[in-house]
Amino acid sequence: MxxxxxxxxxxxxxxxxxxxxxxxxxxxxxxxxxxxxxxxxxxxxxxxxxxxxxxxxxxxxxxxxxxxxxxxxxxxxxxxxxxxxxxxxxxxxxxxxxxxxxxxxxxxxxxxxxxxxxxxxxxxxxxxxxxxxxxxxxxxxxxxxxxxxxxxxxxxxxxxxxxxxxxxxxxxxxxxxxxxxxxxxxxxxxxxxxxxxxxxxxxxxxxxxxxxxxxxxxxxxxxxxxxxxxxxxxxxxxxxxxxxxxxxxxxxxxxxxxxxxxxxxxxxxxxRTLEVRMKQHCENAMQVANFLSGHPAIEKVNYNGLSSHPDHALSSKQMRHAGAVMSFELKQGLEGGKQFINNLKMCTKAVSLGTVDTLISHPASMSHSGMLREDRIKSGVTDGLIRMSVGLENINDLLNDIDQALKK
The missing domain is CATH 3.40.640.10 (Type I PLP-dependent aspartate aminotransferase-like (Major domain))
Incomplete structure (x- = not known):
């Protein structure tokens, strides 16, 4: 244009x-x-x-x-x-x-x-x-x-x-x-x-x-x-x-x-609002990733904004910011993941991503359900993996909702 x-x-x-x-x-x-x-x-x-x-x-x-x-x-x-x-x-x-x-x-x-x-x-x-x-x-x-x-x-x-x-x-x-x-x-x-x-x-x-x-x-x-x-x-x-x-x-x-x-x-x-939205998406995502990575109920967090992610350096080199999507696994596996999703009160339970509200989904049974399990596991999509697209909500409200869902 x-x-x-x-x-x-x-x-x-x-x-x-x-x-x-x-x-x-x-x-x-x-x-x-x-x-x-x-x-x-x-x-x-x-x-x-x-x-x-x-x-x-x-x-x-x-x-x-x-x-x-x-x-x-x-x-x-x-x-x-x-x-x-x-x-x-x-x-x-x-x-x-x-x-x-x-x-x-x-x-x-x-x-x-x-x-x-x-x-x-x-x-x-x-x-x-x-x-x-x-x-x-x-x-x-x-x-x-x-x-x-x-x-x-x-x-x-x-x-x-x-x-x-x-x-x-x-x-x-x-x-x-x-x-x-x-x-x-x-x-x-x-x-x-x-x-x-x-x-x-x-x-x-x-x-x-x-x-x-x-x-x-x-x-x-x-x-x-x-x-x-x-x-x-x-x-x-x-x-x-x-x-x-x-x-x-x-x-x-x-x-x-x-x-x-x-x-x-x-x-x-x-x-028209892409830049301002992405800035807030990314700011919220970084805080959510830090919160999850330090939570005792969480086994692993996949977010390239964290220094623990294997591609953190590469992401920092070719991206302005790591973005607003992450995935994570609970220590209780699939059952823990289902309980976490069901306990959420504010976050939206839905597939897709990139909307102003935070979306939570279970890839193995949703977005990646058409793959053979063997291929899915090789791709890193385990049975208990949770994907989160972090939205634009107030960060305290977002963290409070995640925290209460993990405690129950």
Missing amino acids: NLDFSPEGFGSHAIHSTSIANGENAHLFPIVASSTFVFDSAEQGMRRFSGEEKGFIYSRFGNPTTAAAAGVIAGLETFNIKDKEGKQLQAGALLHASGQSAMATMLLSNLSAGDGILSHYSLYGGTHEFIYGFLAKLGISSVIEDFSDLNKVEDILKKHAHIKLIHVETPANPTMNCVDLAGICTLAKRYNAKVTVDNTFATPYLQQPFKFGVDFIFHSTTKFLNGHGTSIGGVLVGKDAEFMKKKGYETYKLLGGCASPFDAYLLMQGV
Whole structure:
């Protein structure tokens, strides 16, 4: 999204990129709730379909509101990042009906039968199922490895020349493991593979993967970008704008995963407060993590903001802050975890994350329930693991609710 001034701050860019020019001079970009768009003439319709003339045709192909929202996220992911020529990086973006849909477009526009994808343990359950289950039916093979050892990653790339894509989730769901983006991108370039990153947990405010050489970024915009739990959505952002206009767009259009203009509008409203929300989310999360790590009922806390987390140093290097999501295990295991969840009074018992209220879930029986238990355990999702997305409540109220739930 191009502005006619150059803001120094991320928040300024987020606010003013959502107030872009529109035909009615509305302060905020309006909802264009139309399935189709009118041509002035038969000739104009022909020119639009042939690509000779720019313009909207049908909302599955593109819509003013969804295009504006996609441009906003692309602008945030590329904020203050220069291309090889020293100019502002211009990425392409496509807004989808869900994060899962954005991921599908990303994978299917880059991979064909005979190709391979390399990824790591500890992924969102839906991602794991899609990569290791669905893609296999299309003749696309998958390899899983521990990305904490880049030598192992390079060994796999040497042995499997058919690997065309390396998929990364950092921080990973729900162990908060982090991946060295610069190191992975160096290897990918050496072995002619592209790198994709799920940046949902971090948001572009905390982490900008394009800085490290990543090719594609996607988000479930449902989470922190929207921030209020009011809609489902996803976005795919590609550093190669031409690829996004052609192969990426054609895949997106044919899969039919277009976003609703209503959801796009809600997304743009959420983005306006992204910086201030993330600051408070992160401040609260750090205090909650410290509280849990010192509590006698807690066996383990997975939060990369803690010095005890194995990826604390890496997280500090490539992220502005560790974020607002963590997971933990109680000493009483699964039964203790269930009792803890049932005892909560203020925290919300629900899946998803990134809303203004604190959300508590049980990954093994919820978000990761579609995985084989063996794969789930290898990914760090044990039977008793609890995931928490820390919200914006008063920190004393939040700690009091957690403390009383642990004591009962």
